[in-house]
Amino acid sequence: MSRYSPFLMPGLLGAVLVTLPLVSRGNEVMVIVNDRSPDRHRVLLPGESILHGGLGPAILVRGRDNSVTGSNITIVSDSGAPNAPGGGVVVQGGAATLRDSTVTVHDNDGLGLNANSSNGPARIDVTGVAVETFGNGGIGALANGADARVELINSSILTHGTYASGLLAMREGARISAADSRIVTEAPGTAGAEVVDTGVLDLSNTQIAVTGARARGIASYASVAGSRSSITLSRGSRVDTQDGEALLAAGGDHVFTLDSSDITARAGGAVDGGLLLRSQSSGDAIDLRTPSGSATSPDIATGRIQLNAAASRLHGDVLIESGSADITLGRGSVLTGALIERGGGRVNRLALDASSVWNVRADSSLAVLDNAGTVAFVAPGAKGGFKTLTVNQYIDGGLLVLNTRLGDDASPTDRLVIDGGSATGRASLRIINAGGSGAQTTQGIRVVQTLHGGTTAPDAFRLDAGSTGFRQSAGTLAVNGYEYSLVRGGQGGAAPDWYLTSAPYTPAPPAPAQRQEMTPQLAVQPQAPASRPAAAPWRNVSPESGAYIGNQLASAAFFTHGLHDRVPSCGACGEARDASAEGGASYRGIWTRVQGRQDSGLRMAEGRVGIERSSQIVQLGGDLLTAPLGGKGAVHLGLMGGYGSARSTSTSSLALPGGATAQARARGKVSGYSAGVYGTYYQDDASRMGAYADGWLQYGRFNNRIDSELGSARYDSTVWSASAETGYALQPFAERSPLGPLVVEPHVQLVYSHYDAQDAVLQGTRMGEGNPGAWDAHAGVRMYPAAIAGAPAVRPFMELDWLHRFNTPSVRMGPNTLAAASSRDRLELTLGAEGRISHRLLVAGHVFGYEGRGGQHGYGGMVDAGYRW
Template identity: 35%
Template sequence: MKTFKAKLAAATLAAPYSLLHAQVVTVPSSTSTVRLQTLDPAATNFEAPAGTVIAVATDDGLNANNTRNWNLVNRGTITGTNDGISLDALTPGGSRFENYGTVSTSATTGAGPFGGLYANSGATVINHAGATISSGDRAIHMGAPGTVTNNGLLQGGQDTVIFVQGGTFTQGATGQVSGLNGVVFSANTLAGTNAGLIRVAGTGLWVRGGAAGTFDNTGGTIEVIATGGLRTAVVADTGAKLDLVGGFVLAAGGFSRGLVAQDVQSTINARDLSIEADGNQARAANAIAGGVTTVTNTSMTARGPGSAGVVALTAGRVQVSGGTVTTTGADGDGLVAYGDSAGGAGGVVVADGVRISTSGATAYGARAAGAGTGTPASVTMTGGSVETSGDGAIGLVAITQTTLTAGNVAVTTRGVGSEGATARNAARLVMNGGSVTTTGNDAVGLSTVGSGEPDQVGAVNDPDAAIIPGASVGGASLAATGVTVNTSGTGSHGVRVRGDSVLSLVDSTVTASGAGANAVQYEAAGGAGTLTAAGSTLVSQQGAGIAMNGGTMNVSMTTSSLHGSGALFNVTGGGTLNLNADAGSTLTGAALTEAGSTSNLVLRDSTWNLTGDSRLTTLNNDPSQILFSAPVGGVFKTLTVGQYSGDGVIGLNTYLGGDGSPSDKLVIDGGTASGTSRLRVTNAGGPGLVTSASGIQLVDTINGGTTQAGAFSIDGRAVAGPYEYRLFRGSIDGTAPQAWYLRSEQDPPPPPPDPAPGPAPSPAPDPVPDVPRPVRPLYRPEVGAYLANQRLSGQMFVHSLHDRRGEPQYAEGVGLVGQGKPGAGWLRMVGKWEGGRSKDGVFKTSTDSFLLQGGAELATWQAGGVASRLHAGVMGSYGYASSDAEAQANSAHAKGKVEGWSLGIYGTWYQDDEKKHGAYADAWFQYGWFSNRVEGDQLPTVKYSANGLAVSGEVGYAMPLRGGWVVEPQAQLIYVDYNESDIDEPNGTRVRGASASGILTRLGVRTHRTFVREDGRKLQPYVTLNWWYSDTESHIAFNQVQLGSMYPRNRFEAKVGMNLALNKSWSGWTSVSGAWGQQDYYQYAVRVGVRYAW
């Protein structure tokens, strides 16, 4: 059923009107006006068959009045000099006209309007394929709402091709509209569809007079081919509202326009189109005088000098979402909003996710151009991208009290002198996120221009906008947050500030990589320029951080970094730079200030990495760090300052050697150094030598410069080799009382008091020759720590037989074990406290140490007689020692630490293994590994490793005396071999020669007596006296300066202890001892051990 109805409807639409109506009056040929109402007073259906010719020279070709609703079909040719056909109706829109032939009029605009078809009350008009309706004025004129369907040709003349006061217009793929103005809807609601071609010379689609509706251009084309003047493809004005969808819109010719919404409450909503505007200053999409144009997912292209993709002015507003904007030609714009020189409101452009591309010299991606009066124009972009190509092109530009805002927009410019984003003449440009990339020489990433500058960039002869070039109302501002800026090309600066403009960076990065390209370039023009940076980084890879030639610039940095290749800044031409770096900011480069120019630097909690000779007018280091870079090729750097103040740190590289050694230097030129700054000295390869004169100069004064007494102190410590350097004010000879020097000597002793005056001797004595000033080197305490570690590592596991076993008789209380079978395990602990001075009294050490040692007796053998036995076992040890070291006249301290592990074997032979009387011999061997460290006050910890071995042989003879006492003389010989790795300290000191080997000897006597308790337990108090002698090496070289003799060769020890036999299996021992020697040496020890036998 549905199929039948569809076929019937199609047949009805296709069939000629005459076949559907039996009562049809034939319209005859005529040379005078054919009037349907007189041709048949009663009929309503008329047809001019094929071959009919109506040609009227002085009036309408055919006329139908308003007495009835007419149905007219034309297959012939109808021509008039007023209207080709004048078709009225009894009721609005009641008449119907179908054309298969030709209808025309020679009338032109004048007393008309005249039309090929003039429907005063509206009508339904169908112009079939191959048919033509033409006029020198209007092809079709509807005086009331009507319906027009065109599949043929509608040809207009000097006015509108189709004029419809509401209703519908439908054009098929074969339809064409041609003339001056294409389709005009002048009132009421409208609905249009175009799948064909509208090609005119004036306006393609014009909606006005409050008309509102939609026009579906999918598959269709609207073209305006203009030969002169301002022509527009699609216009909505006088309160009209148009929704335009799909198809292609072309405006070609000078000053042509694609879309224009003009006047308050006039709107165009366009989507899914392709718009092209070709010609000098052609425009793709426009909004004027309060009109609003909205474009969505549309491709817009403008070609020609001064052309633009999107334009808004005089309170017009253009909103673009998605799609692309492409322009070619010099002075073009992707997006532009103009101000109003008459004092009205400026235009507004809002773009979301739009990709903009411009090509041509001085072309611009997005521009807000003000007039200096009225409500400013503005451009707002969110997302999307801007690409410009051409010399002098600019990605984003705001001019004269306008505002341009870009959020997450990627800007790329290519060409000589191009700019990524620019604000001029009291305009404001804001970027949030996104990026700016420029290529080409003499380009710039971000730029601001101050007052006194022309307000116009590029062409000013825009017919849409009355811009007054040359007006100046103040400096511009540009704010970039979270933006990445990269420039490449010779002389292509990262940011440029001109005159009294302001540029601010927040969480942004600026990198200039081209030759001679500066991170920041200032150009003098009027007042002072301002640059602020917070959380941002500015880097020049081949230029200065800041460069300026004349004028005044104020730079404020917070938690930011500024890096120049060579120069941090370069101030020339009498310019003034005021640079403040705060809150963890970092500056890198040399400060260059030309004679006659001024540079003032304030550092607060920041760092300046100084890379070359620098000159500043004033420097406030409060409290920050100024760190000189390491010298290259032995060339040190000088920082020259007029006025210096602060309480920060200056890090200098110094060759720590003798008098006059080279160093980085601070020079006070004619001013004063005040405050409490600290000089941090890094050794630049100096070996460490004793200074005997003024020392090494760190601070100098010239041209009457002065330094306050407390202006400088040493930060941390300055050490090299075995020596410590300290800071002194004034030279020894008094020639430079304001300078500051490093000297590796102790404070000189106070001079003796002058003797009481006496009578002058007679005759006068010979002059007393000058006595050289005594010099006492100032050593550093780490020397003592290294020497202590050497001694402690080498002798950490040294012990005697009784230290290891306690009382041998108790240890074997269970009786003899079987030959070759294990018999005992043991464990002992030792705590020691020792100290002393070096032989020359310079170094003093005190040590706390701990030893844990244990072992097992693996076997015994009978050897040398029935009662003689040989015992063998293994042992392992862990030791730890910590030493405090001091050096004479030095307030610094050092700490040495040793941690060691060892494994060893031992063997003991007793002549009388049961009673332990008579002779004995003991031998052991141990191999150890050591982890050492030296920790100096305010110096990096030095870690190093070592290893060593020790071999001992001990003999003794136990002789019973009266009363149960036993005396046992003893002798022990120990060979120690200690190997330590070479050490290179962070300060450059080479520590060598710490390996040591040699002989230790001990001669002693031990006496004891055994007491047996009623419960069978045994107590054995004893006393031991020892003489220890050391012949081991005890020197270490610090940069080839050898120092040693930290410990005396001879020590005398007294030991008091107690051995206990708890039962047949358990025994124990404990002792306390003291040892003394030369060099104020002392050692106190506590030992305790336990043994289990089975």
């Protein structure tokens, strides 16, 4: 729909004015100042009201040297004629100045303020003035023609009719300036401001708010070829629309300059679909004003559009349907929207300085992206998925933020497409994991694609440290145990494209030593050196998996012990118990033990992850009840508690693109307390010969921590554990033989532990126990000399055990479960001594070492003491 344009009205207005009467001062119906007026510089009385009910404006100034000045004036214009517009203040040459006044116009196509240079330079200056129009097609303030000026300071314009305009500057040399002001339109098809045919609009700390359907913020358009309009917003100016373009460019050239200003465009009240800037030919744009007497606007193609923003925030899409646009973001400016090319329109260039950001909210395309700042794809949500940005040239590096659902090759991702051009510089790619659980890729996830001969430099892109799960030491992304690398060409992909790949790599073998050339003494046919076998590829696995398992194993093993760890073998104490009394004598006792150990060689089943662990514990307990049972036998029941701490180091060898390798580490720490009960039965409580049975039940609560390049995670865990052990002490050799005093004690033990822990979260990687229940079996033999009266109080012992784990520890990382390498069997040798310090105080100490399948090994030592009464 086209709207009436006022710039061919002087003839009509002059014809109307010859019929208008002049009335006396007071409540005047019209004020006219022209060359024939006795007072060519009219000063209105403060508080004066001009209530105009006829045709034409309430105040008319005509002539270069004529003027009207007023303060605290009330102006109301309402002609009542449907096709004869009225007006507030019209200056056709000369000047009008108003302060602290109101101008109200009720007519259709009525003009609140109109500076028209048809009779010489025209200027209207208002300060603290409220302009309000009610009719359809009304205009709050108009500057029409060369040397036409309207300046508003601390003023407001409010329009209520359809197709109305708050501000309108038309023709070359026309200028409207507004400072500390507010422009509001409230009906469909309106515009907060319009600039036509090389007009100029300058807004400083001024707000434009348009609320109707298809209501534009600022429309800049041409009715004649060769026009170049200029719009400037500064000092906190703001434009808000509810259902229309914030900026429209139609026909000719347009320069939009924003400094410390905000623009927000909406569609149907929603900010997601609003248009920040739309470019059309003037014939395609709707709701433009047409020259008087014309039914339609001439169709003029748009040429060049410049949008230069500094320290500004822009929200809305850019749609270029005619001409080309160059956009510059500087001094911390932020653009949130898409760049859309349609129907021959072109986004020629977008340039960002180091402090500026473009948030890409939909598929976009442009010719040149000059990015020294940040281009961030908006995260996919309910109203938008993953996006593609297509450019011909990408230059100047900068930061690209892409959302990728890190998984296998088919994972959806935001993508940069180089169409027929090149990507140069050294851009950082910040990959944000959008709900991916990690998986093994084949070729990789393509994040940069080339089309139609596009190219990328070998160093055009690199992973940014702000990426989800970024590991600085290796330059990889850790996601639930998988490590992704950014690889040009991927694993067999298009050579200039860039992929995220977690596929196994084959590291380059070390270069063979150079053979020194020597002059042969004999003519011997040289033999070809034996071919070096190719290194097997391996999957990269995050070291955090090993740190979690290290904490789990330490928690379960802290307080696991056998009977002799808790109670020294009385048979080696150098003094047999007093068995003269019927049934023997039973004792109660307290005990304590301190142990430290180092475990190494545990590996994860996948990748090359090694785990080392050191731990220390202190445990103490005491008999609550000792009761005889069956002749010489006795039962001991007691309580125990302890404290333990452990540290583990998990080291993963990561194979990187190009054959390089990197070492990545994670550290685990766990500490906590336990409490439990125990019970022991001895067939012969005095000599401790014969059979025994022992059992205990414990509960432990622990604080855990994992530290790595990904950050730190704290979580709590608990362990329930129970043990059943039995053995039999006997002297198998003849009493008087050299081995007669030797006690041989075979024993077996079965331990169950149940581990329960909170999830540990590191940058989106969620870790939990993979196999909470574990069974362990010990079977072995202990040998020591029997106590002989008068013999030394200290006696050595030796123990050899076979240890078997029925379960393989594992960690759940997201949906993936990573297990430790199978190493179920170990052989452990213990050497120590037990002795009596006094009749009641017993001490023991030992060292141990073990070797297991898969290279597991470890060592440690323990000191324990018991006191009896």
